[in-house]
Amino acid sequence: MFGSTVLEVAIGLAFCYGTLALVVSTLQEALAAAFGxxxxxxxxxxxxxxxxxxxxxxxxxxxxxxxxxxxxxxxxxxxxxxxxxxxxxxxxxxxxxxxxxxxxxxxxxxxxxxxxxxxxxxxxxxxxxxxxxxxxxxxxxxxxxxxxxxxxxxxxxxxxxxxLVSWLLALLLAILFNIDSIHLFRSLWQHPVLAAHITSVPAGLDGATLDQLWALPIGWTSFPPVLNADFALQVAGWLVTACTTLFGAPFWFDLLQRAINLRGTGAKPAPVLPQEARASAQSVQPLQPAEPA
Incomplete structure (x- = not known):
């Protein structure tokens, strides 16, 4: 159970951070092209x-x-x-x-x-x-x-x-969509089934990817927030989320693929070359039946 919970938390976090980094890189390239x-x-x-x-x-x-x-x-x-x-x-x-x-x-x-x-x-x-x-x-x-x-x-x-532009864009998106890393980690740890629907690495920002993203515990439930100790913890979660995009989308999607493989059947064994197979067969002597006394 402990190992399954850790994998589900890793899958949920990696999927959220990878998708956010992909959105940030797309916006960054659009801004770079628009402003030359x-x-x-x-x-x-x-x-x-x-x-x-x-x-x-x-x-x-x-x-x-x-x-x-x-x-x-x-x-x-x-x-x-x-x-x-x-x-x-x-x-x-x-x-x-x-x-x-x-x-x-x-x-x-x-x-x-x-x-x-x-x-x-x-x-x-x-x-x-x-x-x-x-x-x-x-x-x-x-x-x-x-x-x-x-x-x-x-x-x-x-x-x-x-x-710097990537970090600022990620922080802006984290605030707009309330992507709080601390709340996300707590929710996934208490309810790992929230990440069970993530079964593959997304190929791009399509509708299925966004549907899987919105299924995670992100977004606003009440606005504006109350300025108390919980809000300070929420701000810390936004900062952590913004910092994760600096690793880039390929890093998080590679981690996501590894976690999904661990959750499933694992990596397939490497195929045996024909020459190696013949060498292995020759090295193994067949069992002879025992002669009757």
Whole structure:
């Protein structure tokens, strides 16, 4: 009984947290697409790399290059961001576009680098050009690697920001739907049959998944809540629920699958290869009947 109760509690909690994390990730991707967060962060990173914070010089010229932004215009001449901005730039295309942008007429690449106005950017390009030995292809590869390293650091900043957004969205949903982890744990521990209807990992946010979610002890029974000690415990349950989404939906659904397998028949044994089967059969000697005395 104890083991069955633990499994049912684990199944109910993992299903609730996994579904909530899936909802949060869906809302997060929708917000990122609606507000162009990736494109805005990429543009900000390019402006920092090229020392053009006002988007009036090299960064604006680079974004006008068809290899970087083939679908949009450069935007207004007053330094505003372009209307259509890419959310990803291939490092090799960035290198080609940058060399083509800074190169003026028939000037050599070295002379064009020397004419770059910003001293820090000019020094960076001169180091990459010297490391390449003056070879154009090696210089472009070095610029591409420089851009790729900068984008990796930028992706780390984006992930940290998205973690905060995920936590805030999860906290908002936990309050709106009263997903109290403490109350949920108590209810499932006292009534494990509440999670008995969960028999598989959901493939997405369909009607069956939401029906199983609403069958769990979540939601408001009375509103507004009374501001007492129980409400403080409820707030703590909301905070715990919001923190669980930071693990991500794959973590909770994998845990859910493991718990369901334990509740059922368990994992199937691995199939025996034909050669291993023949070796096992040869190693076992048949029993001979005893000869009569």
């Amino acid at each position: 967060l990736r494109a805005a962060l990429l543009l900000d990173g390019v402006k920092r790399m090229l020392a053009d914070p006002r988007f009036e010089a090299l960064a604006r010229s680079l974004y006008a290059h068809p290899l970087v932004n083939p679908q949009g215009s450069t935007g207004a001449r007053d330094g505003r961001a372009p209307e259509l901005r890419p959310s990803y730039i291939e490092p090799a295309h960035f290198a080609l576009a940058l060399v083509d942008t800074i190169r003026e007429g028939e000037n050599s690449v070295g002379a064009s680098i020397a004419a770059v106005p910003d001293p820090q950017l000019r020094r960076t390009l001169q180091i990459l050009y010297a490391q390449a030995g003056g070879e154009l292809q090696r210089f472009q590869d070095g610029v591409a690697a420089w851009f790729d390293n900068a984008m990796q650091r930028l992706s780390g900043v984006y992930k940290r920001r998205q973690l």
